[in-house]
Amino acid sequence: MITFSTIDGTPVYYWRSSRGDTAPRNWQATQDFHDTLVLWLRDLRSLSSALGSVAYLVSAGFYVNKPGQHGEGTAMDLDHVRWSGGAVCSPLDRDHASGTLATRRRYLAVDAVCRRRFRYVLDGWYNADHADHVHSDFGGLPVRCLKTSEADTKFTQSLCNDFLGSGLAVDGVWGASTENAFTTAKSRLGVGGDPHTSTAAWQAFLSAAARKGFANQAF
Amino acid sequence: MLDRRTFVLGAALAAATTATAPSRAGATTAPVRAVGAAAIAGTPVTLVRLNGVWALADGTGSVRITTGLEHADVVDLAEDGTGLVAAGCLADDPMAALWTSPDGVAWREVRRLHGTRAGFTAVAGALALGSVLRGERASLVRVAARRTASGWTTVPVRGLERTDGLFASALAEGPDGWVCAAVGTSGTRLHSSRDGVTWSELPGVPGVAVRGLVADARGIRWQGNEIAGSAPLTGVLGGAAGPAPVPADAKALGPASSRFAWLSAGRLLTT
16 A cells, blocks of 8 residues: 555545645555556546646545445545636536536546546446545456446446437436447547447547547537 | 554465465565454454465464455454354355354354345444445445344344445444444444344544444444544544554554454554
8 A cells, every 4th residue: 555645746635524625635545556546647637638737636535444445445536626727527516417518528527537447437327425426446447338337327328418418317227228329429429449348449438528528519 | 552462464474374385485475454353362363365365363473374264355353252253245256245263263154145246344243234236336235134043144224224335334232232334435424223123323423434343331432544544543432532542554453352453564453
């Protein structure tokens, strides 16, 4: 386990006890998980560069002494992202349920960036416990889009609703309507390959979707 | 007062594995993973996972390779009156299971919840709590098992069924019944029950991941680590809380009899 207060130079704060607190925190995670966080943050910087640099992150925990991936030091709960241009994405404020489409699209963009590096990403659509943060961990790797995954399916359904206006029920069941919407999304994003079996194809899809999300553009 | 029992798990286990399995000699020692705590004849013990082996480590420096836990993913450990009980699930197929042992070395599976993805995450004496799991191993619904004259039997836990995605992280039995903890993003939620069946919520412990509980005549005492920073903390429910008298890297393991066990730099400490 290593201790860190920044990821690749970007500070990570804790707001659960005091919102807006910018005191440095000593987080812990395994070296492998921290290395993946660095890759994740570099993805985020690259895909959201139009918003400026990532000024800081806010987390609700990495290693946390409890059962599961947090207890192994291989999980992150993401509360908030702030860019130097002033934009924010705030799972803590339940941005996934915002009445503003641009806010939901930015949340989905951050969600997509998490999925580029982590297979188990649990977001606000997944269940009530994740309504106020995005959880990412080392379970289930490698990254792919599994039709049998409730988390992947709900993300895909929400993505298609907010970028294509698909009008899907976000129920976690990959049916014909979800399949059709996903096929359309892939086509409009110009993504080839099979994201259900290919990590590269899924990552390409997620990158393309994230770019649209940070730019608040439908596809 | 800190009772520091000095031994280094990595070195001790390396010696043990070399003695019992020569082919492992020279294998890289992985980071220590210790789960739960208990006491055998007054000696604190914990189960440690190193190089794919579960071993019993005690407070005297002894580390012994266990039998019967080869396919176990153990999450918690406790005393059960006659020996030890371990809670968790099968390693490759998340199926909740319990194991018992008279000495902490030779283990026997005593309960398995067939047909559902689940895992036990906290055990104390005659009660174990766990969760039915979603596909991504998130907690869906609470499950419980109770030791009866005929063995461990699943039982309802009214008021505790909805997990809100949280796993039970600690469990204790005291003079007034049971108390259990579950850790969320903002702190620990606590519930109590007189009979282990009907539960009601207690005030929580914000900012702390509670991993050990002791309920006795002095009240409900807890140990844990800060969610942000992992500092080791102890406190009394409804009373004072503060830094635990252990090194800053110490991780709460749970109670060993009436004391709290911690793991710090490969050493088992009790306070």
